[in-house]
Amino acid sequence: MTDTLHLDILPYEVLLTIFDYCDAFDLVRLSEVCKRFYEIVRSDAVWIKKSRGLLVTNQVSERFRKRCNPVLLSPRSMWLVSYNWQYGRYERKTLISNKVKAMPWLQMTNDTLWWSGSKLLYGVKRSSKYCKDKVNVDIKYNNCFYNNICGADICKFVLCGNFIISGHSNGDIQYWLDKSHKGYPSVVKILRCVHSCDIDGIDATSQNIISGSVDGMIKIQKNVDIEEDNFDKNEISIDFMDKIDRVQSLVIDPTGTQFAVGSSGTTIIPPLHLINIETLIRYTMFDEKRYPWKHGAGILDMVWDNPQTLLTCGYDTFVRKWDLRTEKCVSSWADPNDSALYCISSDYQYSIITGTQHACAAVLWDQRMCNFVQLYFINSQTFPLRSPIYSLRFDSSQLYCALDRHLVKLNFSGQSCQRNNYKQFLINYCN
Template identity: 35%
Template sequence: MIDQEEDEGQEKKNTLNLESLPTDVLLCIFKFCELELLGRISQVCKRFYWIINEDYVWIERAKNILVTNQISEHIRNRSLTTLSLKEKCRIYYNWKNGKYKENIYLRQREKYMPKLVLEKGILWISRGSSILAYKRDKDYCLSRRPIVVLEGQREDVCHFVKCGNVIISGERYGALVGWSANTGKKTFELKNGHSSDVNSVDNVGCLIISGSRDETVKVWNISDPSTCEESFSIDIGDRVCSVALSPNADVFCCGSAGLHNISPLHIFDSASGISVVNLDYSFRNGAGILDVHWETPQTLLSCGYDTLIRLWDIRIGRCVSLWEDPYDSAIYSLASDNHNTFLSGLSQHGRIQLWDKRKKDSIQTYFSKTRWSSPVYGMVFDPSHLFAALDQSLNVFDFSGRGNMSKNLFSVPHTIIQVI
């Protein structure tokens, strides 16, 4: 009996188990494990937990992930925190597999066409004739009341953009208004900037571009905060839906409705208004461009009624990549991390698609909670949250997997800064 126990004890000593392996060997093994398996292994013992938390395990995994990579500067500037390599992989797993908590804010009966701007710790949203700013706290919750309210517009805000401390809004029936984001005061107001709705505006430095339903694009110059002067106007000959300045502001693109046999995408010089690129573009009548986004000074994304997302290289004047919506819907909005990730907001059911530029098919689909089918009029994201502006609500997708966001529906808030 004693000999048998001694044999069993010797056998256990000679058996090599996983926990007995050197740390370097374990690191090599863990590199080949799936994310879910690593989570389970980290719960086995303290040693495994600390090894799996080492960056070495996550370096290769984090190199090519979408959404959470924080490679581009404009994504880092809007992120509340800099994520560790493990957190990047964990949160991306939630994006990829559609694991999130959805909360609904600013629900109302009236239907609007809201737009969004996201900064570090602040979310700006247009809502009817107002522009509101909500603060995001360390728990990723939005404040119950806005910290800034810009009111006093005569008509609904069709589009707005924030550059530094300046907010430029384009209204229905042609007005163009400038605001100070810090004080909430108007800096200028051009009541007759255009003769019809200002569908899109963009601003870089002292340069403003506005595009209107009146078929014109206008370039404005802000010589000082209170003065905005028109530099020149371009007659497109077609309803203008979207405009965007390149990152270095030397050129700008204009997306139009694609009617009257006029190309729906144009590239102009910002200083002279001369067309600088003839894009190789075969289009169907009415296949207008609803949104454009510059990736680099030489490349941009476009989307619209033809259900396609195109990546253009203006150096050769051609589309270099093409993606088609899997459900054949018009694409109203785009959001990108200027690396490998972009999202498309569709025309029905509050649907959003996640895309990888390196792949042909979309990665994941997200359906917003909405009483009626609504387009996604505006969309912004950071590594842990996606904000979607629908016609009757602001829907927030929380992929962080930490805590619970407030589920209270926001009513019309009291103003903190009100300008009339």
């Protein structure tokens, strides 16, 4: 009589190969079979291969890791958090509520979330407690750092080194010193009347500050030492008033050699332009011959996925992916509610999240798929919100959405979050 063979006596490497064919739910069941299976399933070796293609949690890009809190997730935790993103399992919390409506803007680092609305600037401190063996991310929000500006509304702002550089509705640009470790930001420099009207696009590198206003004016200034008094001698003014209508978005590429400008698209000139910072040559790469632009298909927000790839969104209700090497739109995704897209954010790999004009909806996209992955409706029974999502930012486990009166956070790191699978609801409704 031969001895009975048992699966649990196989070599470790053989079991790992077998477990690679199992999905996550089967692995959880296998961990309950015996002590050896439990120890193998709890190890990172089983989950590393499964975590490589995950959405949101796959922190390949260094730019994305700089805004993540916690900075790194274990492979097993990556799968669980990614599952929560895809199936709408999250906890909702309102961080800021205002009585006055505004058109806010967000920027984020791994330790601070910055929010502007009207004349106010908030810095929300982020801290986390993280356990490697299980998802236990506790983001704490300390008292908001608050500063009231004696001037015009903040339209857009950007983080650059230790400074926050903001563009205002009266054309001023202000330098704020990031003193978040002390509890507040403070204005250290004001550039008066850089533009004559609202600055709706602004970005900066260590060398340059580039801004664009609603009258079509674009200005490039050297980002010199903050102690210098004379900024005018470093200013280069590019006047596109006769060729480009209202500037609505502006972003510098990761190499700092060129920048993209998005306009309202209400003229015969296409709304997407590239400008070389050194030569100041403007190149309307995506003209009518290369892409059939519709009238009014303005670009409201953009993000560089990498130096060769630009993502845009706007009034035409599409997310578009532009390849600068082929000078073509290589992919596009239509909003499921046929809504204008006000903002866009990326993890610089597969994941994209957009904020829509209607229904307080944020949409998760996978660049490898044709359809959207999930919908997140930011409104709740307590706050029946109808505001657009004007700006949003996300890291591996948190999504922040800026509405006209509220700043809302969705936390996807919990193990017992309520499931809100709005994608399935939408599919069932349409059928």
